[in-house]
Amino acid sequence: MKTFKGRAVVPGTAKAEALVSHSGFNTLASFQKSLMSGDKEATCSDQNNSEIFGKPMYGKALCLPQTIGSTTGGMVLYCASALGQQPACLLFSGPIDSLAAAGAILSDVWTDVSMPTVDNLGTEFLEYVQTGKTITVEADGTVTVE
Amino acid sequence: MQLNNEQQMILDGSQGEVMAKVMKTLVMYGETFGAERMVQVTSDKGHLVTSFGLSVMKPVYSLMQQLIDAGVMSKQQFSVDPRPLDKNVPANLLQNIVFKVMYSKQKQYEKQLQSMGLMSDDAFTCTCYMDEIGNKPQQGDVLSWAESSAVVYANSVLGARCNRNSGIIEMFGSIAGCVPYFGLLTDDGRKASWVVEIKTTKKPEAQILGSTIGMKVMEEVPFIRGLDQFIGNELNQQVKDYLKDMGAATASNGAVGLYHVDGLTPEAVEQKDALIRDDAKVYVIDDAELERVKSSYPIVWEDPSATPKLCFVGCPHLSLSQLSEWTDRLEKALQAAGRSKVGLPVVFTAAPAVKAKFELTADFQRLKALKIVLSDICPLMYMNNPMCRNMPVITNSNKLRTYTTARYCTDDEIVEAIVKGGLPS
Numbered sequence: 001m002k003t004f005k006g007r008a009v010v011p012g013t014a015k016a017e018a019l020v021s022h023s024g025f026n027t028l029a030s031f032q033k034s035l036m037s038g039d040k041e042a043t044c045s046d047q048n049n050s051e052i053f054g055k056p057m058y059g060k061a062l063c064l065p066q067t068i069g070s071t072t073g074g075m076v077l078y079c080a081s082a083l084g085q086q087p088a089c090l091l092f093s094g095p096i097d098s099l100a101a102a103g104a105i106l107s108d109v110w111t112d113v114s115m116p117t118v119d120n121l122g123t124e125f126l127e128y129v130q131t132g133k134t135i136t137v138e139a140d141g142t143v144t145v146e
Numbered sequence: 147m148q149l150n151n152e153q154q155m156i157l158d159g160s161q162g163e164v165m166a167k168v169m170k171t172l173v174m175y176g177e178t179f180g181a182e183r184m185v186q187v188t189s190d191k192g193h194l195v196t197s198f199g200l201s202v203m204k205p206v207y208s209l210m211q212q213l214i215d216a217g218v219m220s221k222q223q224f225s226v227d228p229r230p231l232d233k234n235v236p237a238n239l240l241q242n243i244v245f246k247v248m249y250s251k252q253k254q255y256e257k258q259l260q261s262m263g264l265m266s267d268d269a270f271t272c273t274c275y276m277d278e279i280g281n282k283p284q285q286g287d288v289l290s291w292a293e294s295s296a297v298v299y300a301n302s303v304l305g306a307r308c309n310r311n312s313g314i315i316e317m318f319g320s321i322a323g324c325v326p327y328f329g330l331l332t333d334d335g336r337k338a339s340w341v342v343e344i345k346t347t348k349k350p351e352a353q354i355l356g357s358t359i360g361m362k363v364m365e366e367v368p369f370i371r372g373l374d375q376f377i378g379n380e381l382n383q384q385v386k387d388y389l390k391d392m393g394a395a396t397a398s399n400g401a402v403g404l405y406h407v408d409g410l411t412p413e414a415v416e417q418k419d420a421l422i423r424d425d426a427k428v429y430v431i432d433d434a435e436l437e438r439v440k441s442s443y444p445i446v447w448e449d450p451s452a453t454p455k456l457c458f459v460g461c462p463h464l465s466l467s468q469l470s471e472w473t474d475r476l477e478k479a480l481q482a483a484g485r486s487k488v489g490l491p492v493v494f495t496a497a498p499a500v501k502a503k504f505e506l507t508a509d510f511q512r513l514k515a516l517k518i519v520l521s522d523i524c525p526l527m528y529m530n531n532p533m534c535r536n537m538p539v540i541t542n543s544n545k546l547r548t549y550t551t552a553r554y555c556t557d558d559e560i561v562e563a564i565v566k567g568g569l570p571s
Contacts, residue, residue, distance in 0.1 A: 028549060029549050032530065036200075036532065038202065047551075048548065066401065068364060068365070069548065070195070070549065071195050071293055071316075072292075072312070073312055074312025075195070075196060075312055075314045076313075079203055079205045082204075083202070096178060097365055098175075098311065098315075098329065102311065105174045105178070109167055109171045110167065
């Protein structure tokens, strides 16, 4: 078990299974198919991200360095939240990027969904965490990997 | 964040609950990035990324309606990304049925856009900065735009200032008339943390070079050296088109919002090496590196050796010059092969205003004779149709490749494929 301290961009608590992407998370490419098909599991459709392609994202603790790609990214995350397909939380090793921040904040202000978002967890966080590990997020940005 | 009196009053509800939520969103967004204040949006017009009435994107249309019902409108007119549908683009019966269902909210959403401040009925393009469209910001203008390819072009080639805003956030900035001051709006945020040295033996394919840079630097700002030996030091139309295509790939294959090209882009010309941070990293791109990146693109067709059934050229939308150049190039290649028309269905995409202007030219008649379709849609939205995903589609767009099952081919490969009606060798 290891604990990491980050910054709570959108404070909240969560306990979920980790889904880890070591490369940039392309929000549009990842959610595109599940939004189109209404797939409640939000199966990742980003063919360029072999680590998480084909894996369900709904209810997972999404661990990533940053998001990349289309500027629909924040809107896509907002839609995923409003449609109940959102990850349990978003955990960034580095500083959050503008598209992910937009998605997290839009979800917080304009939906009833809780999707705690923590950034600046450090590179060691992404080196340590593995897909399938249990993650606990506290409101002050403390993240525990079991 | 320190708000002025008006902004604070809005946040406190002086203009109603919905407007307060718009301001709250912008404040939270800014505070996340350490913004200490808001700055005024100074561009004449905005640009929105969400152009499609996709039935599953109901939350966006509900939010739009909330804004409209509350009288919360954009303070500036705006353009928007391309429409999704055009009956002239080849599609079978089943695909057309799915298109109708998928984009069933299109008319309703376009009405919402008109209510919100859409600049005209044909302001649907990802290349709103082209002369024909009427939404070209000035150097130094502060923008509240989204659409990754337009943002990176406006920042890099035009010297305007815009963050890589998300859809919805960009509209909120146009509504509030202000955006949080951080990132690419600031002098410091526009400094390069990468020096990219081009050491190839020939002019790099714009779309592969952009992809290579984007995948390496991600969201950071690159200062590109050595490109002038291939494209010169004059920001003419051909160079602007090259940078448009390169930039779109940096933004979609990575998250680049601004690049500088030594001796070419406005800030690089003015500030030269002063734009480069002292601790900037160096990335050398040679022929082998471009080939490594190109060969890493996955081919996700069910049958990798299938004969292409459709070819898209124009993501981002083609310029007037590019339409003529492509027409010329294909006409010559077909003539050389003893053919009078393309060997597979080909769609060129361009902004409605560019398309309208091109249709008045003799080149358009030549293009029609080759049986090429000219459309103003977004190819990505075509490929979103589940009935299109399994189609073997080729494209010279690295953005389209990234987001869909379309297979990337270089410009030369595209020409070969179109002439012979099959995959390039």
